[in-house]
Amino acid sequence: MYKVYGDYNSGNCYKIKLMFSLLxxxxxxxxxxxxNGETETVAFLAKNPNGKIPVLELEDGTCLWESNAILNFLAEGTPYLLTEPRLRTQMLQWQFFEQYSHEPAIAVARFIEFYLGLPQERLEEYRVLHKRGYKALKVMEHQLMRTPFLVGEHFSIAxxxxxxxxxxAHQGGFDLTQFPAIEQWLERIRQQPGYVGMLD
Known part of the structure; x- marks a missing residue:
């Protein structure tokens, strides 16, 4: 039995929850x-010295961390992990994009608003994150105007x-109504067999 250490409201943890449900x-x-600092305890740091969630603990006690790495592990041998070299590279391309261009803006803006209640001292940072987040959403919109999923016709871990x-993203103040292709993509994912919501 795998163990997932996480927070249900975390998008990075939700990736793992959704992957398990789809499988x-x-x-x-x-x-x-x-x-409350539970990722900084000695016990948790023994599982992930980087002090972040999610962590996937395997049956032998080995722990894997970094959400996208865990997705690749869980999807091995399934249709969600594309194997043709060009497609697999494109899949990885979007995962790197998520961690470097998308998540640092959209997830942090959401953290400031949803978790912290938009404190005055972080408003300027919040505005900067919005500029970066909307840029990332435009990149996604550009792709999804042409293909139903991020890697063409293939629904994948990307x-x-x-x-x-x-x-x-709306919990971080982003307006998705200006991105119709993204909104249609979101609905296609919700229709996938085995789909589960973040708080379901």
Whole structure:
């Protein structure tokens, strides 16, 4: 039995929850309260010395961390992990985009508003993150105007990775109504067999 250490409101943790649901696989969820410092305990740091969630603990006690790396592990041998070299590279391309261009803007803006309540001292940072976040959303919109999923016709872990924070971007103040292709893509993902919502 796999164990997932995470927070249900975290998009990075939701990626793993959604992946397990799509696979129809069972696992144990171990809640971690990031605001109360539970990722900084000695016990947690023994699982992930970087002190972040999610962490996937395997049956032999080995721990894997970094959400997109865990997605690649769980999707091995399934249709969600594209194997043709060009397609797999494009899939990885979107996962790197998510971690370097999308998540640092959209997830952090959401954290400032949804978790912290938009404190005055972080308003300027919040505005800067919006500029960067909208740029990332435009990149996605450009692709999704041409193809139903981020890697052409193939629903993959690239979509799972980017769905996680995009579908709750409004909680960080982002207006998705100006991105119709993204909105249609979000609905296509919600229609996938085995789909589960963030708080379901």
């Amino acid at each position: 129809g696989a069972t696992y144990e969820w171990v809640p971690v309260d990031i605001l 979509d799972i990775a980017l769905y996680a924070y995009t579908h709750v």
